[in-house]
Amino acid sequence: MAHADPDLLTLLALGEPVPDESVEDHLRTCATCRSELAALREVAGIGRETRVERDLPMPSEDVWSRIAAETGQDTSSVVPLRPRRWRAFLAVAAAAAVIGAAGAIAVDRVTTAPVAAEQVLARVDLARLAAAPGSARGSARVVRTDGRTVLRVSVDGMPAPDGLYQVWLFDGAATMIPLGVLTNGQADMPVPDTVDLNTYRVVDVSAQRWGQQEHGTSMLQGQLS
Ligand SMILES: [Zn+2]
Incomplete structure (x- = not known):
């Protein structure tokens, strides 16, 4: 059984409706996905104003530290996750970061990286x-x-x-x-x-x-x- 789609976990973390009910079923049986959702929710908890939905290159360690610094969130639990997961984290981190002017700097840093549209x-x-x-x-x-x-x-x-x-x-x-x-x-x-x-x-x-x-x-x- 495949793990939950990171995009759907992002929606859940942001408190948005999820079109696929099987995600909830999967979460009941998969501790890995539950812990990822928990990490995403933690970050999402400080803001849900906007979402970044573009595919971006994997952020460097620097960017991660800046996101952590600007949002006051610990990214260490998220960084080692499977490669596809960073995108979901980025979406909620960006959502959280736009709350403050300082946070906006982090979003800027990330979204101005070369974008693979x-x-x-x-x-x-x-x-x-x-x-x-x-x-x-x-x-x-x-x-x-x-x-x-x-x-x-x-x-x-x-x-x-x-x-x-x-x-x-x-x-x-x-x-x-x-x-x-x-x-x-x-x-x-x-x-x-x-x-x-x-x-x-x-x-x-x-x-x-x-x-x-x-x-x-x-x-x-x-x-x-
Ligand atoms: Zn899973």
Whole structure:
């Protein structure tokens, strides 16, 4: 089971409604995510005026110390978290920091770092196929970022695979292109410029046995739009 989406944890920490109820279920059973949420809430506690939702490069130690200094919050519990988590922390830290003029300096420091603006070109909610359990769900987005096109896939509620889950682009007829494998239900997979997404519109997530070369068993599928 994948951990809770950091963006959803951010929403929870900021006291905003969360569209996905399974997050709350997950929190009940996962101490890791609970402690991350607690750390985020602690930071969010001193302000919730604004949120930073852009993808930013990982802040340096300097920036972390400044955030800590400017907001009076201890960031040491957050910094060692998994790399994806820093973004959620940054959002609540920024929310907290804009409260005071001094805090605004920290926000400025962070948001003026080179920004990798993202453009979502297409998206789809993946439909569960017969082989997948009732809890299975997923989504895919085609994102343009840093001058390249990336297929971002996220799945949840899937059983631990007896092998791995692989993501494919499918032309709906005969040809499937393997793009990459999911790690903890997630992956960002570069799409080669030579692949025409108007032709390969179908995103397929398959269960693969170890070493299986050909396409395995489709679990989730959807057509980009
Ligand atoms: Zn978790």
